Amino acid sequence: MPHRGIRFVHAAVLVFSVVLSFLLLRQLDEGEMLGNSALVQVVDTDDSTTGSQVIRAVELLSAEMQVGVAREISDLKDPDRVRHLYVAAGDSESRTATWLANGYPAFSSRYETRIHPISDLGQRDPRGQYYVFGPAEAGNALMAKFSDLGLTATISHPLSYEELAGKYSDDPLFWALCVVALAAVTTTGASVLLSAKAYGVLRLQGVSLIGVVLRDLRQLRFFWLMSLGILATASLFFLGLYNGFAWFGLLVIVTAVIATLLTLVVLATHLAVIGMIFKLEILPSLKGELPSRTATIGVYLVRIPALLLALAVAANVTLASRDVATRQENQDAYSSLGDAVSIRLSGAFAMHLDELNGRVGPWLREADRRGEIVVVGRRDLQLSVSNVHLPAGEILIVNDTYLAEQEVFDLKGRRYTSEGATNKAPDSRTVRVIVPESLSSHTSSISKAADEIINPSGKNQKIPFEAHISKTGQHLFGYNSGALTYSSSFSPDQDRSLVRDPVLVVVPNGSHFLTNDGYTSFASQEAVVFNDPDDVSKALKSEGLHPYITAISPVGQKNALEYRNVSYKLRVQTFNLAVAAIVLLVAGVGVCLIYARKNAQSIFVRHISGWCYASNHRFILAVETSIAFVFATRVPFEAWQQRQELKELASAGTPAPFEPTHITALDAAMIAGLVAFEFGVVLLALAFFHRRIVRGKVSEV
Structure with a gap:
């Protein structure tokens, strides 16, 4: 009978294939x-x-x-x-x-x-x-x-392979497939190695390599059928409750493809490791000895990629954890919005933007004049003010209504207020540029950039600007996550609902300083928010805007859906990290097992000759220490290299082409924990095998 680890692998492959297929089809159904x-x-x-x-x-x-x-x-x-x-x-x-x-x-x-x-x-x-x-x-x-x-x-x-491969190449589900495949390879290899003596007996009986593999498969046949029956029954029961057996045939096909792929990987590993065992003479094989050089190389060929994969998954876990925590903290800001909505513009007018701007822009301006909307456009600070070496940050282009709803304080702690209720005509007032104190020395450059942002063509009359300074350390609400606008310091998936120390460009409500295409551009970024959804519904009928506006999206609901999605990604990535840790555990024990079986007699002789533990195992300890050091310093070294590259670009006045890697305390703790786990597994396994050897149980290692 094959080792129980092999039976476990085959059962786990079937279960994982069903779960992965279910998650994949659910994700596809929500998008296509x-x-x-x-x-x-x-x-x-x-x-x-x-x-x-x-x-x-x-x-x-x-x-x-x-x-x-x-x-x-x-x-x-x-x-x-x-x-x-x-x-x-x-x-x-x-x-x-x-x-x-x-x-x-x-x-x-x-x-x-x-x-x-x-x-x-x-x-x-x-x-x-x-x-x-x-x-x-x-x-x-x-x-x-x-x-x-x-x-x-x-x-x-x-739904073609090419498009699905491009779409899911960096998806948590693809990472899960890779991690589980690696775990299947590791566990199968370890299970076969642990049965080396049994395979030696079969060789003594004249059974060939193919005969041994076929024997194992025959003995797995009943287990496979039993596992398949139990899993099929449980899956049918769950799917019936979940969606009434919708797309059951497609689920079976996708599950079969994934299960076949993983099973082929398992069988190839099974055959390769047995083939490696057959390279030994029969007598050493009966003693449980292993072809140490080939086996060690094979284990490290799995273990090194597993470490790289585990580090990548750990980075994804920390990133997702921070994003979930950030979105959780921002829930109160969104809950205060009530029924506020943003609008989604039709992509059908992508080749006729003048028509879109001409119909939607004036309507948004009038709504702004009446105080019905909050405008919160975004621009990247470094990209907008490229002639000055500024830190990463954002510029928020807002209206007076924004200041009426959000608190912004000056250096003396006084709140900047809306001027929308004054009797002055919007076009006769000034555009206020509120710069945080930390950037006050660059006020003139920032004001010039603000002019280029709201008047990019230069066709408008000279816009009057008025500079102000705000207190440093304020976090201002952006009314959306910022996913639709570029940031030099954040990825699109990271939540930027609360912006630390942004530059504010306050445009008077309904003024012509902000052009028609400026209004529609911000609306396409979900940066124009209506406090009352009825204002949009009425305008769709009265203004004939149905062809141009495809949806009214509740801001709070959209944020809740984004929070649900990032929480789901965190759960999948946490599963991936747990499986990667199991791979490291099995691979670490495998390295020590191969080392101990090959060197059992010499370890015993050196021990009774008075050698200390570290000297006795100096080679494997040196190799494992080197591996641990390389992987502990890999991410910090790459981050340092990236910072040097960004410094060179900044000195040349070039905006950052990519977001810098920020190593937080959570990242450092995750890397340290992963390396400590990997190294600790080897130390514990080595100590276990050493103890059995020195107690005279060389043959039982």
């Missing part, structure tokens, strides 16, 4: 339409055809090719949790026809898809996303049809 073969994106139109003509053409193509075509549109009031699918079924027996009759079989219970016939679109602008459900050539046919109708379209295949 499952089952599609192509996505056709209509990006422009020459206005030669109406929306109803496009709908009719889609229906005819769908019926002719017997394929489903569906246009996706976000829900106006809940875009992060609800989407609408307007379907042309094509065939009464097709999957999409079933959706029209029974609704979409959502895999994820956290996202709702509402199905409508495509004729319900009416005269809606044809620009948008069209999913194709059918043969791959149907996507090209649909794009050709759109071209005949005067529409410009692009095609992609969201």
